[in-house]
Amino acid sequence: MNDLDQLVDAARADFDAAETPAELENAKARFLGKSGRVTELLKGLAALSADDKKTRGAEINQTKQRIEAALTARRQSLADAELQAQLKAEALDVTLPGRQRGSGGLHPVSRTIERIEGIFGSMGFDVADGPEIETDWMSFTALNNPENHPARSMQDTFYVDMKDDEGRWLNLRPHTSPMQVRYARAHAARHAEALARGEAIPEIRVIAPGRTYRVDSDATHSPMFHQCEGLWIGENVSFKDLKAVFADFFRHFFETDDLTIRFRPSFFPFTEPSAEVDIAFAHGPLKGRWLEVAGSGQVHPNVVRNFGLDPERYIGFAFGMGPDRLTMLRYGVNDLRLFFDGDLRFLSQFQ
Template sequence: MNDLESLVQAAVADFGAAPNPAELENAKARYLGKSGRVTELLKGLAALPPEQKKTRGAEINQAKVRIETELGAARERLAEAELAVQLRAEALDVTLPGRGRSVGGLHPVSRVIERIEQIFGSMGFDVAEGPEIETDWMSFTALNNPENHPARSMQDTFYVDLKDSEGRWLNLRPHTSPMQVRYARAHAAKHAADLAAGKTIPEIRVVAPGRTYRVDSDATHSPMFHQCEGLWIGENVSFKDLKFVFSEFIRQFFETDDFDVRFRPSFFPFTEPSAEIDIAFRSGPLAGRWLEVAGSGQVHPNVVRNFGLDPERHIGFAFGMGPDRLAMLRYGVPDLRLFFDNDLRFLSQFR
């Protein structure tokens, strides 16, 4: 038995042993995820001689198709079993008297987004909303992502088989960052005369919450999720302002002063320098654990230019965070997918 056949058999065994959909998706990630075994084999093709790449690549792709087929069959099996259990547990007695409808309530993620908007609104930030189908230029090029950036591939981004009037491909936005570009360009256009005259214009302070889309699905990732981007641009805005703003946001959001904030060096194409923002609570069930809650950084000069502003005069910071993850932390929810299962037994707890 060759290595690929062994890999397929191992995947079949793992898929067959998965007791529930969550475990099945975790098993899928071990083989077909971004760091999965099949993905690593495909990456290894680069090291092979040219005459071997085609044959080896075809063999790996055949194994991948077999694994995906087995994954689909396992999903159907678990879905059918889950449905059978649900039908047995939720059998209806149509002779029972009717029941009145209870009062509904906001979804927990909607609650968190409203809370984010209120907190940043109290600090002078506007709230911006925009299209969920964006141009390739807005999603990537304007944010200093080169044309060969991997996030543009079908593995990371949902593309729409259409182009805009300028011939640019459309996609379901992978982040709400395009709203930073749209808002800043509108702001620059509104104050174009003052900019041309060298006058100081009002600062840009905006948060952009909304739905975003990426090809990803496990206990902490969903193909559709929520993101909130923030932007503050002016003539004298620094990392000190970023630290104050975000620390104040965390204090108000979690209603505690009992935490520490850490800015950990990182890399994002649209900011330089860049930092991940971690928090650690000093007490409670999460005490002592550093939790990543946002990415941030000083807006890259190329992005400032795409805003229609002069990076020699205008400087500032941007940050991005996931309301879904903040909701998990605030409400102690262990699995992101619970937010999207529409199970009233779960959702009714937040009424």
């Protein structure tokens, strides 16, 4: 093996030892660069005779071509290795299931509110909506609950540091009853017009679902919760109608006739007489237990007067229930806070 063959072998060895393109370029410079070994051989031709220069020059050029071929082969090898590594890193496992965009759905409490609206809508009730920041008068005074009344102690808890145009303090509504007042006052003019024309008086029949706020937090209470108030006012609306409405509602809501409804005497400033509404299931895990689900009563004359109506002519009932509580009973949830934690593992069960 002559010196040129050894040079080719040395070049191949250096090229094969290069692990990166940068290392390969450094190896190239040692053989083919301006000061490389092949270049030095070409410079040495000047000292040879014409015949020897021709023969030796041809041998050196052939050696250079062999080294360049080895360089090109190593470059291609490194490029192929880099491509394989990239393909491996970006490989798709075709045996895995496809990635699909998750679909959303209604919150369980929203489902309950829609269900409540649908059932009461079938009984002729309108659905009212209104502001969550209310005046003190709308939240309490109009509902026969004046300042310093002891019944306000658990409700007048969140206030806004401002007043309305009439100088009344604003608060986060503790119930949706203000919407009953707003709705009734808006319809009082229609009643007066119908009365002046000698026509039949249109009844006020409305529910007001929405968010409410009180300082309260445990497994069955939340500072922000939902409530649905209802109102039915007319010239001949009795407690009997109240019982019939509740009986029809709860049997449709829970999709069973095997439940008992109980009206238990209670106190609310805005109704007189007043009653808590309890239910008991005949079957299931809650069998035999009385469960409080609503408050109700005949609308107090003072409240009817604040509606803009004559309490000597108009009578009716009001009620309030918690959609959060009804959702817990319908789906068997034992902690109210789960509805508001935002845990998709819990919420996805209802989709």
